Amino acid sequence: MKVEFTPEQEALRTELRAYFNELMTPELRIECDRDMGEGGGPLWREALLKMGRDGWIGVGWPKELGGRGMSPIEQFIFVEEIMRAGYPFPFLTTESVGPQLAEHGNEWQKANIVPKILTGECLIAIGYSEPGAGTDLARLKTTAVKEGDEWVINGQKMWTSLAHFCDYVWLACRTDQNAEKPHRGISMFLVPTSDPGWSSTPVVTLGGVRTNATYYDNIRVTDDALVGELNKGWKLITGQLNRERLSLVNCGPTQQLFNGVVKWAEETELPEGGRLIDQPWVQMNLAKVRAGVEALKLVCYKQAWAMTEGTLDMADASAAKVYGSEFFIEVYRALGEVMEQMSLVSEHSPNAEQHASRVERLYRTASIITFGGGTNEIQRDIISAAGLWMPRATR
Amino acid sequence: MNFGFSEEQRDVQNLARQIFTDLVSPETLKASDDYAAERFDEALWGKLAEAGLLGVAIDEAYGGMGFGFMELGLLVEEVGRSIAPAPVIPALVSGALPIQKFGSDEQKQRLLPGVVSGKTLLTAALMEKFNENPASPKLTSAVAKDGGYSVSGTKLCVPFAHRAERMIVSAKTEGGVVVLLVDPKAQGVTLNEMKVTTFEPQYEVVLKDVAVAADDVLAQADEGASVMQWLAECTTAALCTHQVGVTDCAMRMTASYTAERKQFGVPIATFQAVGHRAANCFIDVECLRLNAYQAVSRLANGLSATNEVQIAKIWAGDVGHRVSYASQHLHGGMGIDRDYPLWRYCTWMRHNEMMLGSSAKNLAALGKRVAAGEAYCQ
Structure with a gap:
């Protein structure tokens, strides 16, 4: 029982912090802010290519697949540092889909896609949800039908984030209408967004972030586009979601925000005199956040440690996701209260204050991960079943 | 970074759990309900002495096992899990540890061997x-x-x-x-x-x-205040690990009950509202557990732990309160029946919540430290 990093892990953190400090030029920061922390701009692409050249893409991939073979704890440090730096790293491409392609992809994918992911030249969006298939994903209706040597793909996807600047969509399609169970008739395809049958319309969200509805109209691909075995896509989907969850809750940015607000409250004078931070209610809010973020830190570290040891418990992983996603919302509320009206002033306003305007935006974006990345109802189902051995209702 | 237990720590856990499973039951606990008899099981205390557990954190020079506060914390957690009538926190944490750390040779020689053998009780x-x-x-x-x-x-x-x-x-x-x-x-x-x-x-x-x-x-x-500060932090951290045991047991008792109890022809655990309330307890107990272990392990390693102890106690108070009421609620009446074991756990969750400062008081204290620049995130 020891909650401290090893000297090697601390050295990695120092190295990464210095690297990202240099990478995040003021111009790149402005571009990332403009793109609502999503990336996709020219400077963002340039930085990604540099990271590819410097070997900072695929840190968690096994060495034999071209990665760095970092342990989950090291990956956690990587994620923490890159999130602190504020670079919108394309985790879905590099850490979720990439390793699956490197492992389960066919010869064409291994020769043409995988190397480009590692150099930062290929970006992939995820196409799972549909208007009628969300949490019950196995009901998806987008089809891929074999005609001669080709697959013909038709359907519509929702929440295809980043697709407007990605090269491919990692697309879940129904390939067997008569499968005994719906999830046994699903296959994964890599569909190029350059195809004339592909289109997207933006969906602008509460947080200002753009996501997309994407449409697939008689897109024709060959077997090169099929990932893994036919009708065995479900395993790839669940494998990807487990990896995605790792990067959803991370304590680094919240710790940094907390420290920033504390410092700000120390320096802020009240009109009637005295410091804001000496107000009892301010101290109460800050203490609540401080106590909560400590738990988040421990939950995250334990998860990274358990993954490194190969002992990650399903219930613990779900508990981390639920706790983190719901805690973030409380953090933004509590810190927003401390900064009063300024926490409603947007960063685009000339008199915005740094931490307050960040909270203005974060408060609007925070709800996404309570339902995204596997909705918290499903996570709680997993916790009561896997963690407490409670029987589940059949659905 | 290591969230695992050493072999010695697992041995302490298993030994303690075995003794409490064998010697503590609703029947033995019932004896001291409403102060009918003194809530102190001499046979159990003797067994703990015989197994060496009363000396788990006492130096070998005084007959102890020579382990540290982490191992003692794990013993305390097992006391909590069984709500054993054994004054481990007052005697071994609040009483013996400060004497071992700050006492004179004569005081240690006079008092500690008796603690290990079970003859001397301290508080x-x-x-x-x-x-x-x-x-x-x-x-x-x-x-x-x-x-x-x-x-x-x-x-x-x-x-x-x-x-x-x-x-x-x-x-x-x-x-x-x-x-x-x-x-x-x-x-x-x-x-x-x-x-x-x-x-x-x-x-x-x-x-x-x-x-x-x-x-x-x-x-x-010249040093009394710092001795008492250390003693209070150790005792508070121990209350938190006791709370880990108590809440974990109450939560699991509740999960088992809902898996058996049927309404509308199905186990009530299959209702999502029930499963989710239990899942909230699971998340709560995990947060408490990690914070309590962190506080104990820092104290065991001689590191500063004031923030970590306060935070653990805030969790101990909040989680105790929430698990207590969720457990009662999900038992739907069974939990308040004194012939069913849950109710005693609720009183101990309350005890651990309130002793040495409630959540509100600790939040206020932590808030002061935040304002003084003493509680930045590392």
């Missing part, structure tokens, strides 16, 4: 009315006398004072806080029984010009 008088900070006594004072001190004042909720060979008492003097080992049988000491929610034997200790010899001074005015 500490940590609270006064409206004062839960033993490092800053308000209602107890001492004056130098005959090389020792004469002490007067009143302490509240002192566990097992009637059985203790010595109780640790902090008192203010002109020069600062002194820490004294007071014999509860000494002249001038009055023990008034207090009947509390857990049925633990507790006393109001009234001290009137009690003479404490030089041999029984644990810390002089």
